[in-house]
Amino acid sequence: xxxxxxxxxxxFSYGPRRILGEITLSFGKGSMHGILGANGAGxxxxxxxxxxxxxxxAGEVLxxxxxxxxxxxxxxxxxxxxxxxxxxxxxxxxxxxxxxxxRAPYIxxxxxxxxxxxxxARRAMxxxxxxxxxxxxxSEISSGERQLASIARALVQEPxxxxxxxxxxxxxxxxxxxIMNILKRLRDERGILIIAATHDIFGALxxxxxxxxxxxxxxxxxxxxxxxxxxxxxSALYGTGxxxxxxxxxxxxxxxx
Amino acid sequence: xxxxxxxxxxxxxLTALWIAVxxxxxxxxxxxxxIIETVTGGDPLASTIFYKIRIPRVLMATIAGGTxxxxxxxxxxxxxxxxxxxxxxxxxxxxxxxxxxxxxxxxAAGFLGFSVVTIFAFVFSLLTMLFVYSVSRVGGIVAxxxxxxxxxxxxxxxxxxxxxxxxxxNFTESLQTLRWIMGSLDIVGYGEVWRTLLFxxxxxxxxxxxxxxxxxxGLGDDVASSLGVDVRKMEKEIYFAxxxxxxxxxxxxxxxxxxxxxxxxxxxxxxGVDNRIILPCSFLLGASFLTLADTVSxxxxxxxxxxxxxxxxxxxxxxxxxxxxxxxxxxxV
Numbered sequence: 001x002x003x004x005x006x007x008x009x010x011x012f013s014y015g016p017r018r019i020l021g022e023i024t025l026s027f028g029k030g031s032m033h034g035i036l037g038a039n040g041a042g043x044x045x046x047x048x049x050x051x052x053x054x055x056x057x058a059g060e061v062l063x064x065x066x067x068x069x070x071x072x073x074x075x076x077x078x079x080x081x082x083x084x085x086x087x088x089x090x091x092x093x094x095x096x097x098x099x100x101x102x103r104a105p106y107i108x109x110x111x112x113x114x115x116x117x118x119x120x121a122r123r124a125m126x127x128x129x130x131x132x133x134x135x136x137x138x139s140e141i142s143s144g145e146r147q148l149a150s151i152a153r154a155l156v157q158e159p160x161x162x163x164x165x166x167x168x169x170x171x172x173x174x175x176x177x178x179i180m181n182i183l184k185r186l187r188d189e190r191g192i193l194i195i196a197a198t199h200d201i202f203g204a205l206x207x208x209x210x211x212x213x214x215x216x217x218x219x220x221x222x223x224x225x226x227x228x229x230x231x232x233x234x235s236a237l238y239g240t241g242x243x244x245x246x247x248x249x250x251x252x253x254x255x256x257x
Numbered sequence: 258x259x260x261x262x263x264x265x266x267x268x269x270x271l272t273a274l275w276i277a278v279x280x281x282x283x284x285x286x287x288x289x290x291x292i293i294e295t296v297t298g299g300d301p302l303a304s305t306i307f308y309k310i311r312i313p314r315v316l317m318a319t320i321a322g323g324t325x326x327x328x329x330x331x332x333x334x335x336x337x338x339x340x341x342x343x344x345x346x347x348x349x350x351x352x353x354x355x356x357x358x359x360x361x362x363x364x365a366a367g368f369l370g371f372s373v374v375t376i377f378a379f380v381f382s383l384l385t386m387l388f389v390y391s392v393s394r395v396g397g398i399v400a401x402x403x404x405x406x407x408x409x410x411x412x413x414x415x416x417x418x419x420x421x422x423x424x425x426x427n428f429t430e431s432l433q434t435l436r437w438i439m440g441s442l443d444i445v446g447y448g449e450v451w452r453t454l455l456f457x458x459x460x461x462x463x464x465x466x467x468x469x470x471x472x473x474x475g476l477g478d479d480v481a482s483s484l485g486v487d488v489r490k491m492e493k494e495i496y497f498a499x500x501x502x503x504x505x506x507x508x509x510x511x512x513x514x515x516x517x518x519x520x521x522x523x524x525x526x527x528x529g530v531d532n533r534i535i536l537p538c539s540f541l542l543g544a545s546f547l548t549l550a551d552t553v554s555x556x557x558x559x560x561x562x563x564x565x566x567x568x569x570x571x572x573x574x575x576x577x578x579x580x581x582x583x584x585x586x587x588x589x590v
Binding site: 048051052053073074076077080081082083084087088089090091092093094097098101102104105107109110112113115118157 | 476477525531
């Protein structure tokens with residue numbers, strides 16, 4: 001599998017506080033990686049290192065073999081899209097306007113979007129199923145719909161990689177599966193590498209190919225879902241008893257031993 | 258309507274509005290001769306008033322109104338809050354104190370003239386903005402309550418300092434300062450127009466060149482940065498450009514309030530929130546608004562001239578009140 005992003009011995013601290021250390025990982029094209037870990041384990045920091053928003057203190061993040069920091073910010077924005085957990089929308093832009101902002105890395109200083117950009121935004125809204133919301137204000141729609149708008153915005157960036165920080169944490173079960181299915185489709189149809197932090201163990205089992213477990217700033221376990229997501233690992237990861245049971249091809253996760 | 262078409266339409270309409278307002282303004286006043294005599298010099302007195310007083314005054318109103326409105330829109334983008342403006346953040350108060358200190362200590366007359374006053378106004382604006390920004394930001398998000406409170410507190414403090422300076426001034430100086438604080442476009446000749454433009458123009462152009470970044474900044478620091486915006490650089494540019502250009506205007510006209518708050522607000526109600534449209538349009542509508550307000554201030558109870566700051570503060574206050582009543586059931590921001 002073609003490697004897109006690689007972390008080599010990456011470390012990071014906020015001031016004197018060590019957040020991440022000795023992270024070595026590699027992410028291949030067209031796969032879906034879930035990052036599990038307790039609150040404060042360093043998941044978000046790792047994602048920000050992968051988007052290039054933060055620079056590693058030690059080691060290096062490589063993009064197709066070249067240091068990520070050697071890319072300009074605009075060049076990186078054409079390759080890596082980022083979707084936060086709870087996106088900020090300070091002003092009531094329309095949904096179409098928000099989606100079009102994903103074209104920013106392709107548009108010059110005093111330019112407006114061309115018809116082709118608008119067409120791309122329309123298609124992205126169609127892909128995530130929010131075409132009917134195009135003229136609505138982002139402040140008026142539900143948080144699930146806002147998350148879909150964020151994904152459409154990320155899509156028009158034409159990225160190779162989409163990095164999501166707990167994309168579905170605040171959503172109900174229907175919206176959660178809708179979003180995960182969309183991500184899965186993007187992986188299959190466009191070969192987009194998807195990296196998402198998540199607290200949703202069920203989702204992790206159903207949707208992801210690879211799981212990375214982060215505990216106290218270190219990689220605690222990684223590998224394919226079936227190998228890594230075990231009761232033993234989860235219990236150690238969260239510091240509370242978690243059991244995984246497989247029955248008739250279905251997986252059950254519950255609290256306890 | 259696509260953004261580009263909306264932008265062009267709005268620019269044409271607002272430019273036409275400004276031309277109409279400017280035309281009415283230059284031909285309004287106590288001394289009234291026919292238009293042709295005035296322009297061609299057939300009536301020398303009318304002609305002198307026209308070229309030496311009214312045209313510079315309309316230009317000054319245009320620069321001041323446009324600059325304050327653009328600064329308001331830019332600060333609203335920076336603070337991610339539609340209630341930010343040079344006036345509500347205490348930046349005008351800071352600029353005023355800076356300007357008064359420069360004037361009273363004789364630095365203004367001492368050397369370089371006007372520009373020392375402007376530099377003081379600029380430095381005080383910048384310091385005020387940095388202070389209010391750091392105080393009102395909690396965990397990366399600007400809290401509206403803290404923002405407005407910080408602005409009010411700064412304004413009170415600056416008022417106290419200004420009164421202190423006033424107390425130790427003689428009667429003439431004190432009256433001069435008082436008149437200046439009321440906000441006025443009472444200038445003669447073109448000197449002040451050019452000197453203001455020298456600082457305000459680069460500031461406004463810088464702000465107009467980063468409107469796309471301002472839009473992206475509205476999606477939060479992390480998303481903006483992932484879309485190619487150098488967030489820290491953009492913030493610094495807005496600090497610098499608004500302090501410079503608003504400081505330059507305020508050091509000449511005194512603190513003219515509410516233009517920076519009302520104008521972008523009205524435009525957003527009509528045109529949406531895209532800063533690529535709102536900023537340039539703010540300049541044009543702000544220019545028209547202040548020119549019109551100045552015309553009213555000169556003609557309302559002529560021959561007495563009311564300081565234009567009183568007019569804009571009255572309109573601004575009423576507008577704010579209307580906003581409060583209208584949005585009673587919603588959240589104000």
